[in-house]
Amino acid sequence: MSLIDEDEALIAAALNGSAYAWEKLVKRYESKIYNYGMRLTGNAADAMDLMQEVFLGVYRNLHRFRGDAKFSSWIFRIAHNKAIDMNRRKRLMTASTRVIDGEESDVLDSIASPPQYEPDTQIGEQQQNGQVLKMLSQLPMEQRLIVELKVYQSQTFEEIADMQDISVNTAKTRFYTALKKLKVVSEENHALS
Amino acid sequence: MPCPKTPHLLQEYFSDDLAPLAGEELEKHLAQCADCNVELEALLTSQISLQQWQDQQVPHWDRGLELFKREHRSPSHQIGFWNRWQWLPTAASFAMLTIMVFSVSIASSESGFSISFGGDDEITESVQELFDQLQQTQRREMAELVARVESRQDSNNLQLLQAVVDQTQQATAENMDRVYAFFEQQRLIDLQDMRVGYQQLVESDYETIRSLELLAQFVSYESDVR
Numbered sequence: 278m279s280l281i282d283e284d285e286a287l288i289a290a291a292l293n294g295s296a297y298a299w300e301k302l303v304k305r306y307e308s309k310i311y312n313y314g315m316r317l318t319g320n321a322a323d324a325m326d327l328m329q330e331v332f333l334g335v336y337r338n339l340h341r342f343r344g345d346a347k348f349s350s351w352i353f354r355i356a357h358n359k360a361i362d363m364n365r366r367k368r369l370m371t372a373s374t375r376v377i378d379g380e381e382s383d384v385l386d387s388i389a390s391p392p393q394y395e396p397d398t399q400i401g402e403q404q405q406n407g408q409v410l411k412m413l414s415q416l417p418m419e420q421r422l423i424v425e426l427k428v429y430q431s432q433t434f435e436e437i438a439d440m441q442d443i444s445v446n447t448a449k450t451r452f453y454t455a456l457k458k459l460k461v462v463s464e465e466n467h468a469l470s
Numbered sequence: 471m472p473c474p475k476t477p478h479l480l481q482e483y484f485s486d487d488l489a490p491l492a493g494e495e496l497e498k499h500l501a502q503c504a505d506c507n508v509e510l511e512a513l514l515t516s517q518i519s520l521q522q523w524q525d526q527q528v529p530h531w532d533r534g535l536e537l538f539k540r541e542h543r544s545p546s547h548q549i550g551f552w553n554r555w556q557w558l559p560t561a562a563s564f565a566m567l568t569i570m571v572f573s574v575s576i577a578s579s580e581s582g583f584s585i586s587f588g589g590d591d592e593i594t595e596s597v598q599e600l601f602d603q604l605q606q607t608q609r610r611e612m613a614e615l616v617a618r619v620e621s622r623q624d625s626n627n628l629q630l631l632q633a634v635v636d637q638t639q640q641a642t643a644e645n646m647d648r649v650y651a652f653f654e655q656q657r658l659i660d661l662q663d664m665r666v667g668y669q670q671l672v673e674s675d676y677e678t679i680r681s682l683e684l685l686a687q688f689v690s691y692e693s694d695v696r
């Protein structure tokens with residue numbers, strides 16, 4: 278039995294009310310989704326929130342999963358949408374608190390760069406992860422998403438373009454731009470260490 | 471002055487499916503252009519740095535199980551009133567109530583069954599008429615139900631006969647299993663059929679039950695007056 282078949286069997290059982298199958302399905306994907314959230318949000322609390330939202334979305338829409346796509350693609354599509362929603366909410370929140378603080382700040386500024394992104398360096402018991410988070414924190418959300426899909430999920434530019442609703446060329450350009458930006462950061466890091 | 475080809479070429483370098491010809495061209499250019507080489511080196515370094523990520527353990531959480539269990543507790547209720555034969559005690563108590571209120575005597579005869587009141591001769595004719603009507607419809611519906619079950623039983627017996635004949639010719643354990651499975655299946659179908667029959671009967675008899683209740687009220691009113 279392949280993994281895909283097993284996913285489908287678990288989904289069918291979960292839809293039939295098997296809590297055991299549901300738990301098994303969640304266990305199979307929670308680490309992937311949580312780490313995805315860590316890299317995108319930069320901190321454990323947000324990653325946890327995102328993961329819970331994703332699985333709630335999966336739970337609510339499980340009956341709509343038709344099996345014409347892989348379950349793993351389906352769940353990451355949900356994760357992708359939730360991550361963008363979350364980022365939008367945070368941006369709005371930050372924008373409004375800045376106005377309340379009376380700080381001189383262009384709203385566009387906060388859209389251009391991710392203001393809430395504060396890498397949780399305490400997590401860096403694994404120091405490498407801290408380093409990665411620091412690098413990713415330099416990227417705006419759209420570039421971070423491309424890096425996530427390309428580097429960590431090994432998607433093709435075509436798949437990325439499809440998911441992000443952009444052209445293949447735009448996807449390639451964004452990835453290249455992101456790597457170029459990261460170059461500077463990783464050089465800085467090397468210089469510091 | 472940096473190489474003007476760098477952005478385009480390196481963008482292509484990272485694409486998924488580089489055409490062999492384009493690949494060759496890229497190699498050739500990289501071999502002779504220091505600018506592009508340095509840039510590519512840096513990009514690859516950052517890519518490798520990114521790949522250093524090590525999956526972190528998910529903190530403990532309930533995996534949505536509480537929600538799942540809460541929302542899936544209902545199916546056991548959906549088995550419902552009829553499947554669990556819960557209607558039996560209800561029906562029994564209803565019958566007892568009817569018998570007690572009316573002191574009814576029930577006698578079965580060839581034409582089905584008849585109900586008569588034991589106690590009071592003074593129940594008015596209109597009530598008697600009403601009850602006759604109820605009796606007639608009930609008798610008809612009961613007869614239909616019985617007929618349906620009987621015809622099922624007949625065909626069952628026919629198939630049973632066939633099965634037994636087959637079985638005596640080839641008395642293997644496998645055959646026994648098949649006969650048993652057949653009966654089990656028929657039993658379930660009959661059960662289902664009876665259930666549906668009763669349900670229809672009760673649904674169509676909702677009015678009847680209401681009339682009986684009215685009748686009960688009437689009788690108790692009569693005895694109160696006296």
Ligand SMILES: [Zn+2]
Nearest residue numbers: 473475503506
């Ligand atoms: Zn060059």
